[in-house]
Amino acid sequence: MRCADVHFTHDNGYQVLRGINLNIRPGDRIALLGANGSGKSTLFRLLAGAWVPTQGHIIHRGQPVTYNRAGRDALRRSVQLVLQEPDDQIFAMSVAADVSYGPTNQGLSEDEVRQRVAAAMEAAEITDLAHRVPHQLSYGQRKRVALAGALAMQPEILLLDEPTAGLDPAGSRQLHHTLNALHERHTAVVLSTHDVNMAYEFATTVAVLVDGKLHVGSPGEIMTDKELISRARLELPWAPAVSHALGRTIEHPEQLL
Template sequence: MSHRQLSAAGLEVAFGRREVLRGADLEVPRGKRLALLGANGSGKTTLLRTLAGSVRPEGGVVLVDGAPVRFDRKGLRAHRQVVQLVAQDPDDQLFAADVYRDVSFGPLNLGLSDAEVRRRVAEALQLLSIEDLAERPIHELSHGQRKRVAIAGALAMAPCVLLLDEPTAGLDPQGVDEMVAALERLLVARTTVVIATHDVDFALWWADSVAVVVDGRLRHGSTTDLLADADLVAAARLRLPTALQAAAELGLEPTGIRDVSGLVAAVRSAASRVEGVA
């Protein structure tokens, strides 16, 4: 799926007098995990909505394969077959009586054949491991189930890029595990996945790269390098990930440390080197 390149150059978005994005640039790595980080109110959701075509920027451009997205009806219809956005609150997107009808809504509006709609819905439900929910009324679903149904509805549009706003927010630990497993299946299916979050520990563990929103602009780069940058993290009103904070206090290089197990491995490696010298 991830054969299209989504990027943005010089994005400027304001709501009234409040500037939210000020010259934001981003190239979304194809077929990879990208975490978009920033404090609440920093502009993460606005950036996702702009990339998805829901917000028209006052300046700059959103591009697919280097071509600017057109914000007329035809252009947005084409763009939404490439990029799909799933909101933080699934109830903002779910409106049909049952799961099957909700997931099938987008493909039906594309004018696809009944057979193709059924194929897409079945594939989306399978990827999210919610085939058993197909006939369930939406109002009977748990919060985590509704989140996965909302993602399935986006996937049924067969996008190359899936933008997710705080997909693990409000989930219990089991719900987070189920969501992560679903995201991994998307990556196996070659869908590019972008997640907006302020959970630095999750981003360090999950993402191939991160983009940090600071003062309406973006810094995009290596997950470990950026999240180990204390000045950048502080400027974004975040905190150092727990594993990297512990590594810094122990005088360890952050390279390769993505979680507690990586920290333990780094400590053991350092201890072995000390023993070898001794």
């Protein structure tokens, strides 16, 4: 999937995205950074087919996305968006029922749905919560339920909007472990975050939105660019900041090992 010169202007005339180009390949781990209001959530909604670009195209499997029902359904079978607030996506009376909603509506057999739900809950580490009422769970647990619902669709691309927001350090580490396992299955993960340290450790590609433009490169290239990070109203991750102070160059977190 890729964005080809994508622009987006809101109904009030405010242009939030200006000529976005981004390639998402199987197994990619992409961190999307930017200040509040920079357009991260807008870009995710465009990638998921919920919104239509004002100009340019979202290319999926070599063809521009079409926005009729068939086109959107085809896109949603391979691209899943998990929103920042889990309660915006959870509605069933049990965790297992919520996770099964997507596969069931695809018309899959009961056996296939059951297998997908079991695998998704295992991947999200919530198997023990299968029969619980979602809205009686903790915030972090509800975020994992929403994630499992997306995983049950077996997407090629998983879009995570601020997945660590509201999580304690243990919850963030658990999420990181889950996302690393997805990488081994060649699922592309694109996450938006303000956590620059998580982005630096997790991503193979970093994309920073500033003034409607997307700056894309390796973690070592993008996240040591003081001017760009400052314009995005972020701070340098601790690893390159320390290495800079010591006069060392680190291209990627593996060099710290």
